[in-house]
Amino acid sequence: MPTELATGLTTGLGGWWATDDYDVARELLQRGTAVLLCLAFIQALNQFRPLLGERGLQPVGRFVARVRFRDAPSVFHAGYSDRRLVVVAGAGALGAATVVVGVPQLGPWWVTTAVLLACWAAYLSIVQVGQRFYSFGWETLLCEAAFLVAWLGSPDVPVPVVLVVAVRWLLFRLELGAGLIKWRGDPAWRNLTALDYHHETQPMPGPFSWHAHHLPRWWHRTEVVGNHVTQLLVPWLLWLPQPLPSVAGAVVVLTQGWLVLTGNFAWLNWATIVLGAAMVSDGVWAALGSVVGLGRGPAATAAVGGGWFGTPVAGSPATYVVVVALVAAVLLTLSVRPALNLASRHQKMNASFEPLRLVNAYGAFGSVTRRRDEVIVEGSLAERPGPDDWREYAFRGKPGDVRRRPPQVAPYHLRLDWVLWFVPLGVSGPWIGLLCRRLLEADRATLRLLRTDPFDGERPRWVRLRLFRYRYSTPDERRRSGDWWVRHEVGVLVDPVRLADLPGRAR
Incomplete structure (x- = not known):
């Protein structure tokens, strides 16, 4: 032109x-x-x-x-x-x-x-x-x-x-x-x-x-x-x-x-x-x-x-x-x-x-959940674990330890933490089984997604997923205990599983 x-x-x-x-x-x-x-x-x-x-x-x-x-x-x-x-x-x-x-x-x-x-x-x-x-x-x-x-x-x-x-x-x-x-x-x-x-x-x-x-x-x-x-x-x-x-x-x-x-x-x-x-x-x-x-x-x-x-x-x-x-x-x-x-x-x-x-x-929160259920992931080194042999994996953002104050994460996005929030609402999939496998393998890349590995890189013998009901502590409860949350177990999401119990082979 x-x-x-x-x-x-x-x-x-x-x-x-x-x-x-x-x-x-x-x-x-x-x-x-x-x-x-x-x-x-x-x-x-x-x-x-x-x-x-x-x-x-x-x-x-x-x-x-x-x-x-x-x-x-x-x-x-x-x-x-x-x-x-x-x-x-x-x-x-x-x-x-x-x-x-x-x-x-x-x-x-x-x-x-x-x-x-x-x-x-x-x-x-x-x-x-x-x-x-x-x-x-x-x-x-x-x-x-x-x-x-x-x-x-x-x-x-x-x-x-x-x-x-x-x-x-x-x-x-x-x-x-x-x-x-x-x-x-x-x-x-x-x-x-x-x-x-x-x-x-x-x-x-x-x-x-x-x-x-x-x-x-x-x-x-x-x-x-x-x-x-x-x-x-x-x-x-x-x-x-x-x-x-x-x-x-x-x-x-x-x-x-x-x-x-x-x-x-x-x-x-x-x-x-x-x-x-x-x-x-x-x-x-x-x-x-x-x-x-x-x-x-x-x-x-x-x-x-x-x-x-x-x-x-x-x-x-x-x-x-x-x-x-x-x-x-x-x-x-x-x-x-x-x-x-x-x-x-x-x-x-x-x-x-x-x-x-x-x-x-776009849109967000067209429905509001009335209660909070959290997936708690645990592992054990014991051959036949008793109630005191389980250790909890700590995630970077999602609630776990009731004494831990919820952290500031955004604008960073913790994708595994977020997706686990949907699991108690019925949104799950085969990836849950793969998550168990990676934890049993002590997969380093997967463990880096977490805040702490209770086994310091050692492979656990067992992994299980439990479901807990969480609520905020009241101001009075917080003054007395220092806890931010109060929780109690409502069920088992995945029964204790060993690596040999999972289908397929490690990849």
């Missing part, structure tokens, strides 16, 4: 196609998403192989042998090996890290786009073969966010309005979907009693969850009402003129901050905080900068897109305009089913409607 035509096209489109009010938002979205991608790839390096690798609990090789590429696109359909996983995850972490520090953003728009798209493809490849251990809504959220923010390019092009709308649509689905699934689901959300249980029964309590649980009942009612307002009403402000989207974003950030304090939901809350902060326009950031003392002069200008993040040029390359328009058309087409899902009485939670997970449905 001749230079004059390209210049004329981008200049003519500039008034409605591009905006100069979301330069801070672009940086927050790209660098924030890149931080989470980097963390997710590091987790894959630490956990994927013992869970899903060649000797994993759900080996990828078996999965790709029975699932078609078009149903779960992944580079691992070309062949899985632990070494290939390390290459993919390592390259993804490195690429994401360069975006965090801003290296690709120094070049033309397509460099940043290419790096983030490569990270998206790498992480999508991991998620697609992750089976039970990657079956969480925040995996899909990270995939969608990575694809979307890739097209924001670099500071040498202005932010396209259609992508601002696309990011708002993502946050809208994320928040409204979560609100609707609660309202349509468990009656505890409608009668305002859900938070009487949630802080105690959530999958991975945090250091302040015990304290949150013991707040007054009226406060729990307030929490539920606040949740309904934030997720059912506030998202509609995203479609109104500024500063109302900025207000909506600030509300999302504040409420997600409370969830960060009271639970461990991997990077779900942090991804939502990034999206919420990105709703704030540069004008609002400038006003906030004035309030805190940056002023409205050169310092404030630098803070909202000049000196810190670079100044975008007045126009955009024609190629960028065309590419973003095509991407927007694809996203609009794929948005039909997620939009219909929001309006459906049979709303799906955390669902993808196409294999690339580009536009998805």
Whole structure:
């Protein structure tokens, strides 16, 4: 295309196609998403192989042998090996890290786009073969966010309005979907009693969850009402003129901050905080900068897109305009089913409607568990173990020792701990038997997923899984005993088993 035509096209489109009010938002979205991608790839390096690798609990090789590429696109359909996983995850972490520090953003728009798209493809490849251990809504959220923010390019092009709308649509689905699934689901959300249980029964309590649980009942009612307002009403402000989207974003950030304090939901809350902060326009950031003392002069200008993040040029390359328009058309087409899902009485939670997970449905805690049952894994060195011969394996995040305060784990994701929370709810599989085998073998990779090995690397003769009912200690019980939990046994999940009792051979 001749230079004059390209210049004329981008200049003519500039008034409605591009905006100069979301330069801070672009940086927050790209660098924030890149931080989470980097963390997710590091987790894959630490956990994927013992869970899903060649000797994993759900080996990828078996999965790709029975699932078609078009149903779960992944580079691992070309062949899985632990070494290939390390290459993919390592390259993804490195690429994401360069975006965090801003290296690709120094070049033309397509460099940043290419790096983030490569990270998206790498992480999508991991998620697609992750089976039970990657079956969480925040995996899909990270995939969608990575694809979307890739097209924001670099500071040498202005932010396209259609992508601002696309990011708002993502946050809208994320928040409204979560609100609707609660309202349509468990009656505890409608009668305002859900938070009487949630802080105690959530999958991975945090250091302040015990304290949150013991707040007054009226406060729990307030929490539920606040949740309904934030997720059912506030998202509609995203479609109104500024500063109302900025207000909506600030509300999302504040409420997600409370969830960060009271639970461990991997990077779900942090991804939502990034999206919420990105709703704030540069004008609002400038006003906030004035309030805190940056002023409205050169310092404030630098803070909202000049000196810190670079100044975008007045126009955009024609190629960028065309590419973003095509991407927007694809996203609009794929948005039909997620939009219909929001309006459906049979709303799906955390669902993808196409294999690339580009536009998805979200939601969380459509039902609230009223009691907490925990899987306790024990082993014994004795030939014929008695009641006092069993030792408990300690996990990094999930409750076990009643004296241990729940740790802060998020945004890190302990996948084995999380999946074990679902086992008492009836969500299990053959991987439980493989877990027993790996413990009986004293498999070093598997033991590294745990906090402590009671046998210091020695092979136990027996392993068993018991089920315990947990509840928080009362403040009085805690003062007297120092325990955070009270528990009692409710049954045996897996009877004592030896390596010779398990089917198959060690692999």
